[in-house]
Amino acid sequence: MKDKVRTAVVGLGGRGQSMQDALLLTMDNVEITAVCDVYEDRMMNGVRSVERAYGKTPVHSTDYRDVLDPAVADAVIITAAWEAHVPIAVEAMERGIAVGMEVGGAYSLDDCWRLVHTYEKTKTPFMFLENCCYGQIEMMVMNMVKLGLFGEIISCSGGYCHDLRSEITRGKENRHYRLRNYLTRNCENYPTHELGPIAQVLGINRGNRMISLVSMATKSRGLNAYAASHPDVDQSLVNAHFNQGDVVTTLIKCANGETITLTLDTCLPRFYSRGFTVKGTKGLYMEDGNCVYLEDDFAGQEFWDFSPQYGNASRYLEKYQHPVWEQYLREGIRGGHGGMDGLVYDAFIEAVRTGTPCPIDVYDAAAWMCITPLSEQSIATGSAPVAIPDFTNGRWCSRK
Amino acid sequence: MKDKVRTAVVGLGGRGQSMQDALLLTMDNVEITAVCDVYEDRMMNGVRSVERAYGKTPVHSTDYRDVLDPAVADAVIITAAWEAHVPIAVEAMERGIAVGMEVGGAYSLDDCWRLVHTYEKTKTPFMFLENCCYGQIEMMVMNMVKLGLFGEIISCSGGYCHDLRSEITRGKENRHYRLRNYLTRNCENYPTHELGPIAQVLGINRGNRMISLVSMATKSRGLNAYAASHPDVDQSLVNAHFNQGDVVTTLIKCANGETITLTLDTCLPRFYSRGFTVKGTKGLYMEDGNCVYLEDDFAGQEFWDFSPQYGNASRYLEKYQHPVWEQYLREGIRGGHGGMDGLVYDAFIEAVRTGTPCPIDVYDAAAWMCITPLSEQSIATGSAPVAIPDFTNGRWCSRK
Numbered sequence: 001m002k003d004k005v006r007t008a009v010v011g012l013g014g015r016g017q018s019m020q021d022a023l024l025l026t027m028d029n030v031e032i033t034a035v036c037d038v039y040e041d042r043m044m045n046g047v048r049s050v051e052r053a054y055g056k057t058p059v060h061s062t063d064y065r066d067v068l069d070p071a072v073a074d075a076v077i078i079t080a081a082w083e084a085h086v087p088i089a090v091e092a093m094e095r096g097i098a099v100g101m102e103v104g105g106a107y108s109l110d111d112c113w114r115l116v117h118t119y120e121k122t123k124t125p126f127m128f129l130e131n132c133c134y135g136q137i138e139m140m141v142m143n144m145v146k147l148g149l150f151g152e153i154i155s156c157s158g159g160y161c162h163d164l165r166s167e168i169t170r171g172k173e174n175r176h177y178r179l180r181n182y183l184t185r186n187c188e189n190y191p192t193h194e195l196g197p198i199a200q201v202l203g204i205n206r207g208n209r210m211i212s213l214v215s216m217a218t219k220s221r222g223l224n225a226y227a228a229s230h231p232d233v234d235q236s237l238v239n240a241h242f243n244q245g246d247v248v249t250t251l252i253k254c255a256n257g258e259t260i261t262l263t264l265d266t267c268l269p270r271f272y273s274r275g276f277t278v279k280g281t282k283g284l285y286m287e288d289g290n291c292v293y294l295e296d297d298f299a300g301q302e303f304w305d306f307s308p309q310y311g312n313a314s315r316y317l318e319k320y321q322h323p324v325w326e327q328y329l330r331e332g333i334r335g336g337h338g339g340m341d342g343l344v345y346d347a348f349i350e351a352v353r354t355g356t357p358c359p360i361d362v363y364d365a366a367a368w369m370c371i372t373p374l375s376e377q378s379i380a381t382g383s384a385p386v387a388i389p390d391f392t393n394g395r396w397c398s399r400k
Numbered sequence: 401m402k403d404k405v406r407t408a409v410v411g412l413g414g415r416g417q418s419m420q421d422a423l424l425l426t427m428d429n430v431e432i433t434a435v436c437d438v439y440e441d442r443m444m445n446g447v448r449s450v451e452r453a454y455g456k457t458p459v460h461s462t463d464y465r466d467v468l469d470p471a472v473a474d475a476v477i478i479t480a481a482w483e484a485h486v487p488i489a490v491e492a493m494e495r496g497i498a499v500g501m502e503v504g505g506a507y508s509l510d511d512c513w514r515l516v517h518t519y520e521k522t523k524t525p526f527m528f529l530e531n532c533c534y535g536q537i538e539m540m541v542m543n544m545v546k547l548g549l550f551g552e553i554i555s556c557s558g559g560y561c562h563d564l565r566s567e568i569t570r571g572k573e574n575r576h577y578r579l580r581n582y583l584t585r586n587c588e589n590y591p592t593h594e595l596g597p598i599a600q601v602l603g604i605n606r607g608n609r610m611i612s613l614v615s616m617a618t619k620s621r622g623l624n625a626y627a628a629s630h631p632d633v634d635q636s637l638v639n640a641h642f643n644q645g646d647v648v649t650t651l652i653k654c655a656n657g658e659t660i661t662l663t664l665d666t667c668l669p670r671f672y673s674r675g676f677t678v679k680g681t682k683g684l685y686m687e688d689g690n691c692v693y694l695e696d697d698f699a700g701q702e703f704w705d706f707s708p709q710y711g712n713a714s715r716y717l718e719k720y721q722h723p724v725w726e727q728y729l730r731e732g733i734r735g736g737h738g739g740m741d742g743l744v745y746d747a748f749i750e751a752v753r754t755g756t757p758c759p760i761d762v763y764d765a766a767a768w769m770c771i772t773p774l775s776e777q778s779i780a781t782g783s784a785p786v787a788i789p790d791f792t793n794g795r796w797c798s799r800k
Contacts, residue, residue, distance in 0.1 A: 151625065154618050154668060155647040163702060214614045214783045218554050219657025225551065225681040247555040247679060249661050251649050251783065257619025261649050261661070268554060269695035270684050271704040279647065281625040284670050288688040290706060295669035302563060304671040306690060310710040383614045383651065383785045 002353045008034035008073035008097070010064045010088055011080030012046040013176070015102060019079055020046060023335040023342060025053040029349050034059035034067035037080075039175065068092050075352045077129075077345075078102055081177035082189075086111045089126065093118045098125035100348040101365065103192045105372025109389060112366035116391050119362040127348040127358035128365035130196035132274065134343035137313060138197040139322035141278055141285045145201050147320070149294060151282030156201060158194025158287075159263030159275035165226040168267070169233045182244040186217050187376035188264050189244070192368045194274045195262060196360070201278055202258055205363045209396045210260070210388045213252045215375035217245030222267030242267075250375050252388070255396075262371070285313065292316045363399075366391040402753045408434035408473035408497070410464045410488055411480030412446040413575070415502060419479055420446060423735040423742060425453040429749050434459035434467035437480075439575065468492050475752050477529075477745075478502055481577035482589075486511045489526065493518045498525035500748040501765065503592045505772025509789060512766035516791050519762040527748040527758035528765035530596035532674065534743035537713060538597040539722035541678055541685045545601050547720070549694060551682030556601060558594025558687075559663030559675035565626040568667070569633045582644040586617050587776035588664050589644070592768045594674045595662060596760070601678055602658055605763045609796045610660070610788045613652045615775035617645025622667030642667075650775050652788070655796075662771070685713065692716045763799075766791040 007030050009020050016037070024030050035046035035058050043060055050058045059072050064084075068076060068091055075098040078088050082104035089099045106112050119126050132138060144150060164178065171179025181189055202208050220242040227237035246267040252260040263275060276287040283294035289306075290313045298304075321329075324343065333339030334346075344360075351358045367388070374386045390396060407430050409420050416437070424430050435446035435458050443460055450458045459472050464484075468476060468491055475498040478488050482504035489499045506512050519526050532538060544550060564578065571579025581589055602608050620642040627637035646667040652660040663675060676687040683694035689706075690713045698704075721729075724743065733739030734746075744760075751758045767788070774786045790796060 152621050154621060155649075155665075212782065214616065214651065214785075216614065216651040216653055216659050218659045221552050221554060221681050245657075246681075247659060249555075249651050249659060251614065251616040251651065253616055253783070259616050259618045259647060259649060261663075263661075265555075265679065268679055268681060268684070269698075270679070270693055271698070271709070272702055279665065279668055279670070281621050281646075281668060284668070286688060288686060289710060293670055298669075298671070302672055306671075307711055309671070310689060311707055382612065383653070385614075385783045 001355065002074065004029055004031045005349050005352050006031050006033040006072065006074045008036065008067045008076045009046060010036045010067065010076055010078050011084070012037040012042040013079070016079030017042070017045060017049070018336065019077065019341065019345070021049050023345055024077065025049065026334065027346070027349065029353055032058055034072050036061050036064050036067045038062050064088050065091065068095050068097055070096055073097055075100060075349070082181065083107055083177065086115060090114055090118045093122045093124040093126060096122065096124050098352040100127050100129050100345070102129050104369070105187070105189050105191055106369035108373050109370055112370045112389070112391060115362050116366050125352055125358055126362045126365070127351060128360045128368070129344050129348060130192050130360055130368070131337055131340035131344045132193040133196045133200060133360060134340045134347070135197065136317070136325050136338065137287065138276060139325055140317055140320050141276070142197065142200055143322045144285070144316070144320050145278065149282065150278060150280030150284065153201060153258060153278060153280045155259045155279045156198040157261040157275060157277040158198055159265055159273065160190045160193050161263060161265040161270060161273045161275055163268065163270050164266040165223060165269070169223055169227050169230070169237050172234055182223065182242050183240065184243055185376060186243045186245055186379050187372050188215055188248045188250045188262055189372055190264060190266070191250070191262055191371040194276060195260070195368050195371060197276060198260055199364065199368060202254055202260070204254070205367055205392055205396045206399050207396065208254055208256045209390055210252050210367060211255050212385050212387050213250055213371065213374055213378060214383050214385050215248060215250040215378040216383045217379045218247045220245050220267070222246040248375065248379070250371065252371070363391050401755065402474065404429055404431045405749050405752050406431050406433040406472065406474045408436065408467045408476045409446060410436045410467065410476055410478050411484070412437040412442040413479070416479030417442070417445060417449070418736065419477065419741065419745070421449050423745055424477065425449065426734065427746070427749065429753055432458055434472050436461050436464050436467045438462050464488050465491065468495050468497055470496055473497055475500060475749070482581070483507055483577065486515060490514055490518045493522045493524040493526060496522065496524050498752040500527050500529050500745070502529050504769070505587070505589050505591055506769035508773050509770055512770045512789070512791060515762050516766050525752055525758055526762045526765070527751060528760045528768070529744050529748060530592050530760055530768070531737055531740035531744045532593040533596045533600060533760060534740045534747070535597065536717070536725050536738065537687065538676060539725055540717055540720050541676070542597065542600055543722045544685070544716070544720050545678065549682065550678060550680030550684065553601060553658060553678060553680045555659045555679045556598040557661040557675060557677040558598050559665055559673065560590045560593050561663060561665040561670060561673045561675055563668065563670050563672070564666040565623060565669070569623055569627050569630070569637050572634055582623065582642050583640065584643055585776060586643045586645055586779050587772050588615055588648045588650045588662055589772055590664060590666070591650070591662055591771040594676060595660070595768050595771060597676060598660055599764065599768060602654055602660070604654070605767055605792055605796045606799050607796065608654055608656045609790055610652050610767060611655050612785050612787050613650055613771065613774055613778060614783050614785050615648060615650040615778040616783045617779045618647045620645050620667070622646040648775065648779070650771065652771070763791050
């Protein structure tokens with residue numbers, strides 16, 4: 001068992017640098033030994049922040065192959081642009097360096113299969129760093145699902161509903177990958193924040209699996225309108241043709257008969273929500289309204305007086321807080337996004353340090369990420385149904 | 401112009417009898433001259449309530465053809481079982497009796513075309529009595545849409561989310577049509593409560609139209625589970641095979657590039673909601689949380705502190721109350737469902753009385769009702785996309 005996991009950080013844009021500074025450099029079980037970014041200035045920011053923390057200079061390069069060296073790193077955190085995740089992860093696994101890969105959709109089914117095949121060949125630890133699986137509410141709901149409080153689960157929904165108009169339209173000056181994706185692709189480009197927790201609720205790859213989907217996209221108007229009303233934004237975007245529809249909705253059918261509805265809503269003004277919703281034969285949880293309705297607690301209340309009920313999930317938190325969060329709150333939460341980041345990074349590092357299995361594995365990553373290229377296919381063919389591969393090759397039937 | 405509209409009521413189950421007693425018999429512009437129900441006891445209840453109100457006996461029969469007599473009635477209110485709506489409406493239009501038809505989905509596209517063709521041949525007034533188009537919140541949102549407050553509308557959602565387990569499973573003793581529908585069909589069986597207001601927001605049949613849909617159904621568990629835990633319910637339903645999935649989700653694409661998401665959720669425990677949601681380039685309204693987010697009011701507020709914002713739609717009601725509702729509240733609301741019923745019935749009766757066009761016409765009825773058989777087709781073919789007919793034969797392009 002290692003004392004500290006020697007860790008390389010590849011990708012030092014907004015996410016990578018903030019994870020390094022606010023989280024990785026504060027973790028007792030991590031030593032950052034290498035940093036990499038394709039941009040020299042970002043790489044040097046990463047070098048300097050390690051120097052400030054440790055008083056020594058990490059290995060650094062603008063080419064990730066230079067830092068994926070078992071003599072330097074036991075693990076790599078991949079916080080690069082979406083399209084770079086899979087090539088870096090595959091290379092790292094090939095070299096025996098444990099992979100913690102940040103989230104995003106895949107670009108092709110081949111991406112997903114390469115991850116799976118490389119893992120199966122090398123058995124190098126791989127974890128998909130889906131922080132939302134560690135959200136406080138998501139974990140409470142998961143706890144309540146396991147306790148049977150919602151009965152048999154029938155349908156779940158979720159979304160990535162986040163006003164990203166500023167980030168996307170300022171993508172050129174900020175060298176952000178979202179801009180090129182929104183100009184060229186039309187798909188559910190970021191499914192995993194909501195799908196991760198839902199997949200865990202439904203036991204995907206563990207007795208259940210997603211079998212088919214359909215997707216539908218709206219027209220694209222939000223980004224043009226935003227550019228038109230913001231003179232500081234690149235004005236060529238006022239009339240640019242964005243292929244990405246403003247709202248993409250995806251319906252997924254599961255082997256055990258449940259459905260999942262996903263909504264991507266990132267080009268219109270709105271408050272942030274992952275719209276997490278779980279419906280069962282005994283009750284529901286709904287993030288929009290943040291409310292729990294259990295049959296036993298509200299028997300016969302067909303219509304709610306809403307004002308006292310919105311937000312009632314906090315009452316259930318007192319009783320059904322997930323044990324992981326109970327401990328976490330006692331010890332003090334760490335990292336961004338309300339503490340989720342601290343939990344997911346720690347889970348990865350501890351799995352690598354102790355040689356135990358990663359809780360979100362390569363089959364989860366493949367199943368969740370493949371929604372992106374499959375939604376693209378469905379949209380391109382007029383919302384035709386598309387089969388979802390079984391990346392476990394049948395082992396989902398009996399996996400725990 | 402008539403003083404009172406002589407009105408026949410066909411169908412005196414729960415809905416019909418309550419509309420007659422609480423609403424129609426109180427309206428100055430209505431005289432109920434005939435009542436009908438296939439069940440003798442229900443018919444006689446209807447007769448007696450008219451006698452109590454007027455001191456005279458209406459024409460009555462268990463066969464609707466007996467009461468559809470222009471010598472007796474100027475108009476008919478059809479509150480019968482779903483499957484009887486269209487045959488009765490067609491017969492009434494043929495006989496020149498104005499039709500106010502209660503809501504429900506169609507059983508076939510042929511149903512919808514027969515309504516349209518019969519109307520076009522006879523020009524007998526026809527109105528679809530979709531009360532939810534007259535909901536206070538729906539009309540406020542419509543008002544705000546027309547004022548441009550949400551910008552260009554991009555996507556809408558809605559649902560019929562209503563715990564009907566008691567009504568459905570007690571359908572045999574209560575002679576309720578929902579039971580046989582849930583046993584045999586699998587479809588979005590009740591789309592119009594949410595779709596009506598959405599269609600009005602999107603200008604369906606008036607410069608826009610719905611062009612295709614996909615539907616997906618979950619497994620069926622809710623009704624069996626309900627019967628199992630309610631010994632007073634017909635226990636043969638514990639193991640009955642319900643074809644209807646507990647939750648059905650439908651995605652609809654519009655000619656102008658918007659999408660609509662519909663959810664039927666009637667077999668699981670929950671609070672009532674129509675989940676009305678309107679998203680535009682300048683903001684959104686969302687029924688779950690009952691909140692309005694306008695870019696101008698919440699600029700830069702990426703994350704909401706929810707507790708003060710849930711329910712904030714009431715603040716907007718002060719400013720953007722629909723003029724129809726302003727007047728209605730001054731004069732006193734009438735009828736059930738928070739006053740919607742009073743408005744929709746009055747709109748129909750006044751159109752007939754004054755010889756003016758019905759605000760929700762036969763093309764609206766056909767377009768909204770056809771979602772049911774088309775969703776059935778899509779579910780039956782693995783969520784394949786299905787084209788939605790244009791019941792206006794091209795006139796939607798220029799209709800106002």
